[in-house]
Amino acid sequence: MIAVIDYGMGNIRSLGNALQRLGAEWRLTADPEIIRSASHVILPGVGNAAEAMANLTERNLPEVLWRLRHPVLGICVGMQVMCRHTEEGDVDGMGIFDAKVRRFTEQPGVKVPHMGWSPLTNMESKLFKGIEKGSYVYFVHSYFAPLCPDTIATSRHPGLFSAALKYENYYGTQFHPEKSGEVGERILRNFLEL
């Protein structure tokens, strides 16, 4: 059973639908017992990272998430709050990934948010098994994790940033695998097979 963390951050319906399409059993929960006994944990997130971190803290979830030994996947803002710090609201995150999240700088020809399909490069993880270099995935974000030792995939807007991060059993994707067509489905399936 997959535990999808319920912490009042945005719509999880599309993630739930994607898991359903993969035939996976999942549950929306904030219960520490269910989270600990799940086979996989997903931390979704749409919206503001500072609010996301506050909501997690309010529910005492960081200390539950910190101690997990099974695969954990943070998506978009879910990944950002797993980093050390974010410029969005100037708050500290859970500090799982060694990255400080920053805002994209608006400049001529560079739109913020970064919204749309960008190619993945430098993929180095089982998460990307069977995914070709240059495959496109769907992003919607104004903040990004710069390259760091935990980076396991990159993309560009216009400079390189971390499209995915990994530390031990913790994974994070800046893009939305649940909205990234067949490539995204394969990445989700790879995660579920970890």
Place this chain on the structure above:
Amino acid sequence: MPAKRIIPCLDVRNGRTVKGINFEGLADVGDPVELGARYAAEGADELVYLDISASKEERSTFTDLVRRIAERINIPFTVGGGISSVEDAARLLEAGADKITVNSAAVSNPQLITDIATRYGRQFVVVAIDAKEIDGVWRVTTHGGSRLTDRELFEWAAEVERRGAGEILFTSMDHDGTRNGYPDETYARLCASLSIPVIASGGAGCVDDIANVLDRGTADAALAASIFHYGEITINSLKRQLSERGIEVRL
């Protein structure tokens, strides 16, 4: 920059995809979920579903349809048509829509953009602007181009961005349905004046038209309906031809 997006648009009435023929009557072109899934498989980057229902009863059918689309489709999709309150937007978000598009209601009540964006984030709000050029001024219209407003395109687009829109879907009512191409220079000016993406809509008759609005017009995406519905060109073939012209698309 992300790849340029190709977005098929499906008009939905009473649970079916329909397409106008020469401004008279509507032809049924299929089940919206199946058609959307086919477009997604052919390489569509997003889908837009517009509810053109006439009655309230038909509207509730649309919410159920959005739920079924969300269950099936694995790429982002936008829904619109008749959204005039935060509650309308909330209902569609809950049903699984990734974005909503507002048009006439935003012109009469600009606060609606602010309210929806504050509540659900700017990525959720696409503001559609229909305009026509009158004596050298691009004037905003509502209700499918039938009502002329006092607003000017570029000022309204700037306000819409300031209020929290995540994207602008601009249609020239002078070009819509003509199949003679888009006003590329107007798109280029609009894109240069904004920091949010602009989707071009209405006017595509051939691959060159789409290539021009993405390249010269610098639009971030192109939305089209009829050229896809009747199979004149497949999305995959269109994207290959755009790629051959040096335009970055997701293949």
